[in-house]
Amino acid sequence: MTTRIQNSVCLCVIAILLLFVFPNENGVLFGQDKTASKKNVLFLLIDDLRPELGCYGQAAIKSPNIDSLAASGVVFNRAYCQQALCGPSRISMMSGMYPDTTGICDLWTPLTKIMPDAMTMPRYFQERGYQTCSFGKVYHHNRDDKKSWSTLMPKETVVYANQQTLDDIEQRVEQGKEDGVGVDELRILAKGPAFEMADVTDDAYPDGKVAMEAIKSLRQNKDKPFFMCVGFAKPHLPFAAPKKYWDLYQRDDFDVPPRELPKDGPSLAFTKWGELRSYRGIPETGPLNDQQTKQLKHGYAAGVSFTDAQVGKVLAELDRLGLRENTIVVLWGDHGYKLGDYGAWCKHTNLELDTHVPFIVSAPGLTAGQRSDSLVEMVDVFPTLAALTGGPIPDSCDGKNLEEVLAEPKTKIRDFAISQYPRGKTMGYSLRNDRWRYTEWINSVTQKIVARELYDHQSSALANQNLVNDPQHVTMIAELSKQLDAAGRIKAAAGRMR
16 A cells, blocks of 8 residues: 555656646646746737827827836837738738738738738737737737637727717618629728717727727736737727817817928829728818818827727726736837828828837836837837747747847847838838938839939938939938848849739
8 A cells, every 4th residue: 555655646746747847738848838927918009100199209199198108118219110001010010020921011911811820929829828819900800810819809890979970871881782882882981071079988989898898808817828909999090089088189289281292202102192081071182271181180189099098998907907017018009190291191101100100118127218219110029029928939020029129228129120012013112220211112023113212301200302313322322222122022022012
């Protein structure tokens, strides 16, 4: 009997030791990846948010909750998206891969259609034993990467709160169906006014509901490691927000920017901002008048403050649950935006205003209340979060690990950041260094450069004049062109455009 007991004890000891020696089903050593030691990730994604916040020096914009987050982490002054369009920007960030790597540069192609086995952040964290939760707009395609989410909140499609507006849209869509119009025309019929100010509670709009669901999930998963993405739609069009956020501002607080396009800029560098023109009340051609411009800028600011309030609710719950000390919080805008600048609106270009994004990282044990001028790209997010949570960086990631910058914000990790935007079969590749933005437009058939741009951003985010033909910049332009080619995503890759 004594021998049997001794043997049983030995077997138990061996079994326990094996747990620390052999990897679990996720390929991670239990002894090295204990649940209690895993850092959580709370990722706040905001649609169409340009760096127009209090923490970015825009005191007129009321964003106290985002500003508070900035005070607890590092604000990146020079962060750039890979493409100023929601779909490819989000896919690029979530996969850590450039658009030329994924082959996706349009709004309609989901990642799973092109790369069904891609290693993405939700898949990565799920395989490491995390609860992976998606609320609101994370990918452009709500069902993209759906197998990698433990929780996936259905995308809210109702974007207005005024019942009269909703009834009017329903009537126009039903009439369109009776008339047999196509899908694209039905989408336009489903558009209402470009702005709305309804005297309602926050949860009357999708973002208010998203915040509530995220809070519920935090409570449910507080004792588990989680990777949680919370995607807020505002300030994306339509500029619809509860009246109390409009009341934070006065209409005359907003100016009307100059309406001139950059001098000598090639026509394919700009757009006719069809996204805004698809909303009711917006002229089909020509500029907006001063009143319309101020009204829309007012609505955009209201949308920013509305989203800021939702961010505050989620962060307050994180604090209430005592999770902040073990949670990495990231706040990111998917691309920049034009608000009447150059007389233009929306995104869809390689211009500085479209590619420059807000990016804040607050990580336990790292720098707080600092700003970094290091040039960073959004493909850097995935490898950084992998490293900060103690995991290996996937080989598929094109970006850089920002740990050094988070520890010492003055650290410089790259000489330039790359963005791109297609115009049909011509791809524009844009390089941004400390001072200059240089862009080459490459024909995918001939592989020839059909247009170039050079803008000086030493003192302004606005591109005033294309200096590419200025003789004094010949040598610099040649060097910038070499750097663009050396980035490895030029010319040869242009032929893979979709």
